[in-house]
Amino acid sequence: MKEISRQFTLKDFVMITIGIFLVAFGLQYFHIPNNIAAGGVSGLAIIINSFLVQVPVGIIILILNLILFAVAFVTLGGGFGAKTLYASFGLSAIMWLMELLFPPTVLSEDLFINAAVGTFVIGIGMAMVFNYGASTGGTDILAKILNRYFHVDIGKSLLMVDFIIGLTGVLTFGITAGLYALLCIIVNGTLIDRLIDGFNTSKELMIISKKEAEIIKFIIEELDKSCTVLSGYGGYTSEDIDILYVILSRRDYIRLRSYIKEIDPRAFISVNEVHEVLGEGFTDIKL
Incomplete structure (x- = not known):
């Protein structure tokens, strides 16, 4: 836990805070007013709130997370990390402030609009939280317990x-709201995966150019990156050639493409999208 806490940077704090704010916003103004219990601790809290109307959903989420973390410490041990603890309890705090300062209201009477927009906003927020190494706790803990003691895969759990x-939402709020909630559960998982892929997408380049020395210098000095030089053989020219292999962010790729276009318009560039890059200069492989 100490190692994870040490890596909790200011950027992590800001991005996770924005993420949990979006989750809170989607819950408070789209899902909760329309009784869409789309899984997770938040969905369970919405169901409980229908029986305990006087208790805010944010407080119910806080209590449920406290119980689940206590159970997890007993059954799984510690090691949640500062990011997950902050995201879990920060979400409850933001929801409580929203309820206090800006009481939730129904923004649209259309149940489909509320389900779709709410799921989209929550999905973006959750993707940001997951992308920066955190989790909002909740049902993730129950899934880990099922995995350890009943050997069920985490995803399936x-x-x-x-x-x-x-399904409990179906029994509590009726078939329409319940089915929308089940649909949101399915869509949300897929949406989060796609958004995380989008956040982490890099460009993988294979470059053949007679100006390879200048290109290498630009990559190292201007982009502060490195590249690998591969030896090849030109099938058409029957000559030995050097192939530059490099992975860059979208922004750096655009800069390099413009530079190559300027110095060698006849260069050959192959570009692929890479959804995860681990190692020096990118995501720490230890995380």
Whole structure:
């Protein structure tokens, strides 16, 4: 836990805070007013709130997370990390402030609009939280317990728990709201995966150019990156050639492409999208 806490940078703090704010906003103004219990602790809290109207959903989420973390410490041990603890309890705090300062209201009477927009906003927020190494806790903990003691895969465990909450929503709020909640559960998982891929997308380049020395110098000095020089053989020219292999962010790729276009318009560039890059200069492989 100490190592994870040390890596909790200011950028992590800001991005996770924005992420949990979006999750809170999607819950407070789209899902909660329309009784869309789309899985997770938040979905369970919405169901409980229907029986305990006087208790805010944010407070219910806080209590449920406290219970789940206590159970997890007993059954799984510690090691959640500062980011997950902050995201879990920070979400409850932001929801509580929203309820206090800007009481939730129904922004649209259309249940589909509320389900779709709410899921989209929550999905963006959750993707940001996950992308910066945190989690909002909740049903993730139950999934890990099922995995350890019943040997059920984490993904299947999480889906199982969320579907049980969704089915409970059907019994509590009726078939329409319940089915929308089940649909949101399915869409949300896919949306989060796609958004995380988008956040982490880099460009993988293979470059053949007679100006390779200048290009290498630009990559190292201007982009502060490195590249690998591969030896090749030109099938058409029957000559030995050097192939530059480099992975860059979207912004650096655009800069390099413009530079190559300027110094060698006849260069050959192959570009692929890479959804995860681990190692020096990118995401720490230890995380």
